[in-house]
Amino acid sequence: MIDAPTFEVSAFRSTPHGAGAVATVELLGEVSPVLQALCGSDIEVGALSLRRFGSIDEGLVARLAPERAMLFPHGGTRIVALLAEWLIARGAHWIEDPLCIRDGVDPMELFPEAESRVEAFAMTTLARAQSRLAVKLLLAQGARWSAQPPTALDLPRSRRLNRLIDPPRVVLAGLPNAGKSSLSNRLLGKEASIVSPEAGTTRDAVASRLDLQGLSVDWLDLPGFRSDADTPIPASEVRAIELATRMLEDADYLVALAAPDSPFPTLSRPADLKVFTKCDLPRAREHPLAREADHCVSAHTGEGVAPLATHIRDALVPPEDRASTAPWIFDVRLTPDLA
Ligand SMILES: Nc1nc2c(ncn2[C@@H]2O[C@H](COP(=O)(O)OP(=O)(O)OP(=O)(O)O)[C@@H](O)[C@H]2O)c(=O)[nH]1
Ligand SMILES: [Mg+2]
Secondary structure (H helix, E strand, O other): OOOOOOOOEEEEEOOOOOOOOEOOEEEEEOHHHHHHHHHOOOOOOOOEEEEEEOOOEEEEEEEEEOOEEEEEOEOOHHHHHHHHHHHHHOOOEEEOOHHHHHHHOOHHHHOOOOOOHHHHHHHHHHHHOOOOOHHHHHHHHHHHHHHOOOOHHHHHHHHHHHHHOOOOEEEEEEOOOOOHHHHHHHHHOOOOOOOOOOOOOOOOOEEEEEEEOOEEEEEEEOOOOOOOOOOOOOHHHHHHHHHHHHHHHHOOEEEEEEEOOEOOOOOOOOOOEEEEOOOOOOOHHHOHHHHHOOEEOOOOOOOOHHHHHHHHHHHHOOHHHHHOOOOOOOOHHHOOOOO
């Protein structure tokens, strides 16, 4: 048992888990007694100071507000775990999932340096936004909201822009051997799905987080939908097909794939985009399915793949939404009357 004061403080690691040069551990609440005990003396608000963290480590401490400080120990899991143990042993509340606290705590407390409530919320959102394209837009919101308060007219565009925060789900569906996994791997830049000339290679959906030119999406490579004429489907595969069908219906964007040797699949909802692949094969471009398609691509040569990525990105988050200078309602808590 450690004979020590009980700190009225919450603490969490706000940098990702795992290896890293420097980690950030945030302290919220009655910070002064913690700093006195851990670093030898308190640190005045606004100051940045190099301190020892007991016998654990040495690093910078930033005192951002009376109730908020940041410790910057060396990164890596072990030092942060020792700091967490030290804090927990003294009654501090250690939070494993900092995103929870960000939901629970008023962003104004988390970001006292913010000039407005909108700016504080934008910084909290920035911490969890998944797409590169969100960064500049979120940082611009403080000024935009003060220039022009949002109205209900801003809601539809805002909902589309919210896809920059929470990645939309894009589903790729096609018959076995259509080339789904090859195209997915090409977009991803690595082999996430096994590719083979054997039909039915992908048995379970393979999900990857893909960057479509600044927009992060959850990309699902589904197992091939067999056509009715196929041989009876084994029971083990029925469940996989049921699951795939559900994913397809829940998708934010559905891409149907065909190839010279593989027609477009019959799906339970219309596809948002029709793509014809294997266009590197001889005379593929003259194929009737190529004319029916919105895009012709080759996973082998990469032809047409970048324009396809741009098309999907712009369909999900249109360029005019990204270019608009009207306010983006990125957090409904800012406008309870409108939501
Ligand atoms: N020439 C050419 N062949 C391709 C292309 N894309 C895929 N293939 C070939 O088509 C075959 C099937 O490719 P996959 O990517 O495994 O197809 P899939 O739709 O994922 O197949 P299942 O998982 O079985 O449903 C493999 O032999 C690939 O090498 C392409 O762009 N050009
Ligand atoms: Mg596959």
